[in-house]
Amino acid sequence: MTAPTERADAARNRLRILDAARRLLAADGFAELSLDAVAKEAGVGVGTVYRRFRDRPGLVYALIEDNENRFQEAFARREGATPAARERLRAFLHGMAELVEENRALLLLAEASAPAGRYHSAPFRRHHGQIVDLVAELAPGADAAYVADLLLMAYTPGLFDFQRTERGWDLDRIKRGLDVFVAGLGAAEDEGKGEGNAEGKGEGEGRTSSPG
Incomplete structure (x- = not known):
């Protein structure tokens, strides 16, 4: 029962991260885009962003x-x-x-x-x-x-x-x-x-x- 919940959470986090990245891009452009900033905007831990995407x-x-x-x-x-x-x-x-x-x-x-x-x-x-x-x-x-x-x-x-x-x-x-x-x-x-x-x-x- 736990595994499906984790997968659903991971999918939701992915969408939150991508949506946050889009908002930052629209507001500040690519130069200001960092994984730390995206994590803060998405409301998730920095480690979550790095584990999923590794780098910019x-x-x-x-x-x-x-x-x-x-x-x-x-x-x-x-x-x-x-x-x-x-x-x-x-x-x-x-x-x-x-x-x-x-x-x-x-x-x-x-x-x-x-x-x-x-x-x-x-x-x-x-x-x-x-x-x-x-x-x-x-x-x-x-x-x-x-x-x-x-x-x-x-x-x-x-x-x-x-x-x-x-x-x-x-x-x-x-x-x-x-x-x-x-x-x-x-x-x-x-x-x-x-x-x-x-x-x-x-x-x-x-x-x-x-x-x-």
Whole structure:
């Protein structure tokens, strides 16, 4: 009977610690984030924080992964309610923009620590696979893996931060830019289908008018 209670307490403590870290990040930025400060904000012992996360990078990656899990759960709910591939891809890309915005400070730190690490991370591979599936459904003739790489470049932390801070673009502008790309993919596929139908019709008409 004791073990399940301990596991539940540990899970609650984890959520309290992550929520406390988010509050500190929002108020003071990453420079002021320390495990001691997080423990005080969360109302737990410092040892509890160190045992679970070991150091500040461990806490950072736990925050990123927790936000990623929330994003995936939200997208799964949206995906079930949106049958069209075009709208599902659009919803996914919009959700990704919101995810990067929420994690911007954390992702910038991760990018600075290991510039190429993003491309080998579990979230990047997961996002790439999801976009490949959606693009393949929306535009079967496209090189889905290459298109997925292009789309994911929009979420490179340094570029995204430059657009938000130096260029002063808001999130809606970034989403509208992604919409243009999705619309282009769908239009290219529709055009390809139309050309295929026209060619097929022409061949059929030719055969019909040929002497029997």
